[in-house]
Amino acid sequence: MRTDSASKTPTVLLGLLILGGLGVAASWFSAGPERFWANWILWFLFYFTLALGALFLVALEHLVAARWSVPIRRLPERIATLLLPVVPVALIALGAVPVLYPGSRPAALQNPLLAGKAVWLGLPFFSLRTVLCLVLSLLALAVFVRGSLRQDASRDPGFNVRARKFAPAFMAIFAFVMTALAFDWISGLTPEWYSDIFGVYLFAGGFLAGLAATTLTLIHVQGQGRLRDVTGHHRYNLGGFLFGFTVFWSYIGFAQYMLMWYGNLPDEVLWYRDRLEHGWHGITLALAFVHFLVPFFALVTRDAKGDPRRLRWVAMLMLGAHALDLYWLVFPVLGKGVLFSWPELSFAVFFLAGGLLWIRKALTWGEDMPVGDAFLRQGLEFRL
């Protein structure tokens, strides 16, 4: 089934991975540790939130006993396995804490605004929370994904019961992990600034990325002739989810902005001023376009939501928009204007090639559909 070009793909990806890795290593010495760590955090958060978003889609199915998504469930399950390579990436990312996070430096004790938070923001407790996030996420991965893969052979209906019982607990875990990630790793860059809604904001972006990755993978494997029984009706639901969550992301993002703009308090608006000056204004506007306006109008019609060609570029756009969103969240703290040069490019090549290699490998794990799930037939019969 594989063509020549398909068998060459892993070699090309491996080459890009090595090339990107060299660039990543060179950027440490040439561009300095601050910029290195900013890039590292961006991609760490990109993959962590994307994998969690995919796992959330899986958990949602178990939670609400959804049937339509059973035939495509194996795809978000496989994408969620990105949590495994995220573990070393996260542990390495802890190296950024003393460099980029003012709350963990000894000078924070002199700052009356940070002194009270010093224990919370300090490296030991910070690391503990991150490790807790990883452990909880891996636990959820084991319950949902390992259980589902085992069900292929065992056909054990008990898995569905276990997953359904675990799903509500997962929602609490998910809320904690997303919020902790957002508060620690993004808000923590500017510890004087805080926004209660920030965890929800990151959730919206992460779930959107998980959905986009699922949609993109579905259209990719359907192009290879796999998952033939998944119809436009299933794709329509994915498209509808994508469409809905572009609006949700914008709603949360704008609500956060508007309240701070209205209140006009110095400790709040400074964060936005950093993102509206020194060239960041253009990035903010671009974000509004690629994260909301373009996908909204691209998916607004009924036919567009199920059209593979439309969905393919919108899903790619949404993955790019999530990376741009994280770039917009992280990079202004460096205070050097809009930085985009070979270090950023090397990191993108390194992490994208690595991620694609992993997904490629993951797409061979288990059957393409959860054949052991008794609800698969109902899922295949799904019509709008």
Next chain:
Amino acid sequence: MRDFAVLGLFDSADALMAAIPKVKEKQLGRLETYTPYPIHGMDEALELRRSPLGGMVLGMGILGALTALGFQYWISAVDYPIVTGGKAPGSWEAFVPIMFEIMVAFATFTAGLGMLLLLNKLPFFGHPILTAKAMLGITRDRFALAIEADPELDTEAAKAALNAVGALDIEVLTRPEQGPFLSADFILRTTSGIFIACLVAGLAMYGAVKLMPVLSPVSHMLNQPRVNAQQASSFFADGRAMRMPVQGTVARGYLPFGVASPEAAAALVNPLPRTPEVLAMGRQAFTVRCAVCHGPAANGVGSLGSAYGAKPANLQAPQFLAYPDGKILWAIVNGKNAMPSQAADLTEEQRWAVVHYVRALQRAQNAKDEDIP
């Protein structure tokens, strides 16, 4: 009474779906289904045209957002531009929540009313299906396929077709006699119904508004942690809640009079030109503020002077004819003898205009022969 439709009943959605294509190919009339719940795939099976509602909702939603944007922009930036909360007039950020709400309102009303009135053609009383004996089953566990007149119906052929696809029960519906749509009775009942609804809603609202503010937690709005005028406050050292303006504060439009004495004022030069408009302004201000004491001709004979036994200055007297402009202005601003200051009631421009007008009155009362052309 013409036949309207032939109804075939099935006991499952699957049986109904299986029957549709077989009946459809016989082309006996328009097909319609009546089911207890919506069935996936029914639109395709009946080959219904795509509903235009989505496009209508999108269009009206965008129109709603633009309407709200236009209204708010016009109010806050064009008609009555005012700085609120330190934001410039026409700050778009503040408009977004209202734009969102009006967009949703337009979209939902379009979806609801468009579906009911435009597409489903309501109000439509007495649909024949409502008279069917099968209706009880259709709302519960029966699935009906109807072959409807389009515009004529071959009843026997339709019955045979439904029999052939295994309908459990077959019923022929006749078109019921319909009364006039807008009968006097209907209009009376509708309008009185609306009136009663308004009355009840209005009374309920009145009661709620009158009663609710005293109930907790609505009454919390009344108990706010703030100080009112003339209240004591332990926060400030002087124990008063009201604060004095900062030393040297000047009210808008009332710059201090920069001259210290009448002698210094004598050197001031009237900055206004002597034009008909300025004299008209001076005449108006003089009539309102000065004439009541000094008299319309500025000769000290005003209506108030005799009533109170005061002696207002006769501005036609020789010493006032030689009086410098600046000293008249000084008197207007600071008052003179029993005359109070007029500074609070006359703008700087009006004061100088009054000076011009007094000069004109003096000239008019002391005209010479050469003045006659």
